[in-house]
Amino acid sequence: MLKIENLHVRVEDKDILKGINLEVRAGEVHAIMGPNGSGKSTLSNVIAGRPGYTVTEGRILYQGRDLLRLTPEERVWEGIFLAFQYPVEIPGVNNTYLLKAGVNARRRHQGLPELDAMDFMRLVREKAKLVELDPSFLARGVNEGFSGGEKKRNEIFQMAVLEPTLALLDETDSGLDIDALRIVAHGVNQLRSPERAMVLVTHYQRLLDYIEPDVVHVLADGRILKTGDAALAKELETRGYDWVRKEAGI
């Protein structure tokens, strides 16, 4: 589904990603772990198409196509979803109506009829229930005045409504209380299916107790230094990252 080959990315004259290779197949859940500033968000952002990053080498294929040629919105319409590490507040723009516009833009792109207000509200209520989002949040401005944890939950709610093919969750677990973590994990697990794939960026094993990953990567210094299975995450939790660096000769 997603194939990243020798990806080099520069931000403002600084090389951040220095040759990432990563393949995610349909049905898989990958976890990316790594120290602060190692480039995890950079990688997620580049996949989602955030402006400001220069790809100096390498390529990203999504469903066999050159992803880097698509605008951010085209990527959404093609099924990519990024849950932001820091969701943005947009006062004055309604949470639900924004989502409706997004869902319908995607449906138009797919040649499907748009959802009318009733069908959409049914979908929204169902998904809000799934992630136990208080319906009052639906009526509010996008993330406006939401607490840190509420913003993260809203991201998962949006993901549930948009039903992406490839979901990138950038530290969605950070700042969540224990109940919220369970709920978010439940939302993610509900979405798991043989046709979908997920990439979870996280610092904590805790999330992976709820969402068992198929593959775990360690990203440090702009490279993937080690790849393993769920056991690797547990090892990182107890031993930190230094040994991975040493093993990789850095």
Added chain:
Amino acid sequence: MSAIDRLRAQAEAVFARHGVPAPRLEHWKYTDIRRVVAPFIDHASPAASAEQGGVPNPLRDLDAYRVTFVDGRLVDGDTLPDGVRVRSLAAVLAEARGEEASRLLAVDERAPLFNGLVALNAARACDGLVIDVADGVCVQKPLYVLHWGAVGAAHPRHWIRLGRHAELTLIEHYLSDQEQAGLTNGVTRLELGAGAHARHVRLQQEARRRVHIGRLEARQARASSLVSHSIALGGAWSRVDIACTLADEAARCRLDGLYLLAGRQHADHHTEIEHGAPFGVSREMYRGVLDGRARAVFNGRIVVREGAVKTDSAQRNANLLLSDRAEVDTKPELEIYNDDVQCAHGATVGQLDAQQLFYLRARGLSEEQARQLLTFAFADEVLAGIKPPEVRRYVERAAFGKLPQAGDIASMLQQAGGAA
């Protein structure tokens, strides 16, 4: 010489002394309108164009008392309910003398934001509304005043008094002939009795060849409140001055405004709020969206007098530049003569927020849609306070309706709720 003639001559003399404001005056340094105004100064207002051909009839769905002015002359008006006395200025002046004449026409050169054009209005105003709302009378429907500029100069002058605990919403809608150049130079004065509540909306949508000068003066008695919205969408040059005096305890005012400019439009807002008594509250939010080579000026002056303890005042001016050739000059001026006050102010000039733009695109909006949505949302924060809702919707359509995806975008706004 009658009292009226004498007052007119005095006003004319004051105007002659001050002239059209020039950029050497601090408050006019960005706004040199001498050349564009000149053709309309010496030229007397044309005789009332009795036929109302071409006068539009907007906001038809608004349930309101309607009054229409053409080139500064009253041509048509509904009857207002008991307790509201409405007279035309022309009629009042025809028989007024002494005190009333001087109340309506005297020029006070020490008034805040005074300039030559204020005197010119007093000298040349041929008509306006003189309204007295009796104590305790709440006028349920808004008073909608359409000012149509057909050709030449108009100097409408409205003198409005609200008795104790009276309420009135006044909507002044300025429109003009697309083909004609012209000048509007209007003055509206509001006197609010104790506990009175007034709403004032200036919706300025004049044609691109017209100059709009508007002045709102308000004097507020104890615990009265004023909400003012000044919306500048049209005109080649527009200048709105608002001078609000909180003369007695616990008076409140909210002055909000939006200017939405493109091409070479210029819009200028100067406000002055004088806190003259304790426990006054003032709130101000002006926002601007500028495209092309548009130019805007915002100057918000707050004066807190020595005795005006426990004053609570906040002023914000935010500007969104959609083009790198658009320009804004924004300046708060605070003059505070006592320590026991809370005054906050802030001004920003910037572009659309890149993070917000990306967030919207990452939820499936096209770039263009995302840009328009953020622009709308920014402007709509001002419009959200306009009542009644028909007027707000009208302004939203006037402001954004020309954009290709206006309907879709309005449906995503938080409070318009166009979709729901």
